[in-house]
Amino acid sequence: MKxxxxxxxxxxxxxxxxxLLITSCKKDYSAEDVVIPPEVKDHNLVLNFRAVVDTNLxxxxxxxxxxxxxxxxxxxxxxxxxxxxxxxxxxxxxxQVAAGQYFLVDFKDPSTTRLELTVFPYKYxxxxxxxxxxSIRNVSGAQTGALDPAKGxxxxxxxxxxxxxxxxxFGATAFEYHIGGxxxxxxxxxxxxxxxxxxxxxxxxxxxxxxxVISANANSWFYNPHEIRxxxxxxxxxxxxxxxxxxxxxxxxxxxxxxxxD
Numbered sequence: 061m062k063x064x065x066x067x068x069x070x071x072x073x074x075x076x077x078x079x080l081l082i083t084s085c086k087k088d089y090s091a092e093d094v095v096i097p098p099e100v101k102d103h104n105l106v107l108n109f110r111a112v113v114d115t116n117l118x119x120x121x122x123x124x125x126x127x128x129x130x131x132x133x134x135x136x137x138x139x140x141x142x143x144x145x146x147x148x149x150x151x152x153x154x155x156q157v158a159a160g161q162y163f164l165v166d167f168k169d170p171s172t173t174r175l176e177l178t179v180f181p182y183k184y185x186x187x188x189x190x191x192x193x194x195s196i197r198n199v200s201g202a203q204t205g206a207l208d209p210a211k212g213x214x215x216x217x218x219x220x221x222x223x224x225x226x227x228x229x230f231g232a233t234a235f236e237y238h239i240g241g242x243x244x245x246x247x248x249x250x251x252x253x254x255x256x257x258x259x260x261x262x263x264x265x266x267x268x269x270x271x272x273v274i275s276a277n278a279n280s281w282f283y284n285p286h287e288i289r290x291x292x293x294x295x296x297x298x299x300x301x302x303x304x305x306x307x308x309x310x311x312x313x314x315x316x317x318x319x320x321x322d
Contacts, residue, residue: 103176104264105157106271107144107187110317111137111167113278120168126282130290132230134278138166139224139310140193140206140213143251146179146262147186155180162193164206164213165276181264185256187272191311192223192249195242215240219299223248224310226281230290237281239307241299248304250311260319268322280313281306 111118111134118124123133144157157179166172197207198220207214213222219240226237241248254274256262264270282288286305296302 103178104181104269105177105179105262106269107175107177108271108273109165109167109173109175110273110275111278112275118167118278124279126279126290128282128287128289128291130230130282132228132235132290134226134228136168136225136227137276137278138164138168138172138213139191139276140164140221141189141191142193143188143190144177145188146182146184147188147253148182148184149186153182155182155184162197162206164211167276179264181266181268183264184262185259186253187256187262187274187316188251188253190249190251191307193221193242194249195220195247197221198242223307226278226310230294233290233294235290235294236297237295237306238297239303239310241303246299246304248299248307250307252311252314254314254316256316256319261321262319263321265321270322271318271320272316273318273320275315275317277313277315281310284309284312 113124113134116124118134118137120135121133123131125131140162142158142162145154146157147154157177158175163175164172165175193207197203203209207221213225214220215222215238220242222238222240224237224239226235228235239248256272262270262272282290286309288302288306288309293302296306
């Protein structure tokens with residue numbers, strides 16, 4: 061698909077190319093080296109998130125089975141991400157994307173599962189991001205946008221944001237996983253690094269749009285490395301050991317399914 065970047069002028073690309081040349085002697089790019097100005101409205105990268113249960117697309121209300129042969133259905137599945145970075149391991153360079161922005165991916169709201177971003181055109185073979193909301197934002201008072209408490213992802217100013225939420229039914233019993241905790245041993249922030257399939261590269265070109273399709277597997281919440289059985293722990297709604305274990309599981313739920321270079 062083609063999205064001509066009308067606002068990315070020739071001057072803008074020449075300037076960024078100069079930055080790339082100047083910083084090429086460095087080991088990697090810091091956030092200060094190459095950050096796309098927020099006033100640039102067009103996008104050249106799409107992150108398309110989709111919910112799955114193993115190899116099947118997740119349908120809310122349908123019944124699925126976890127590794128412990130427990131049948132369950134899902135009616136809520138959402139999480140925060142921020143700190144998106146694209147990586148080229150060959151040149152050992154990292155470029156920050158959407159600096160300072162937070163995104164709430166809510167699979168019940170399709171408008172939130174497609175992130176349109178602007179990034180310096182380059183060749184990348186990894187993507188990373190942080191799942192959750194960092195400690196500063198958790199204690200910064202009233203927030204707006206994706207961090208608005210009205211989104212239903214906030215507890216109190218002392219316990220902070222719910223980083224990820226999975227809700228549904230296990231037989232006749234409702235289950236609720238509201239995972240939070242941002243300090244000390246209760247910190248559930250995770251930063252997975254995702255490889256691209258078949259050793260593909262995200263080979264971005266000026267005036268072109270590239271896309272990554274990223275799946276989030278609901279079944280990953282229940283295993284690897286910790287066994288989380290719905291029959292034993294149907295509820296987790298406070299920071300603590302169980303929340304941290306679940307976060308260590310769901311940090312592995314993401315897979316890049318496809319890379320499209322326009």
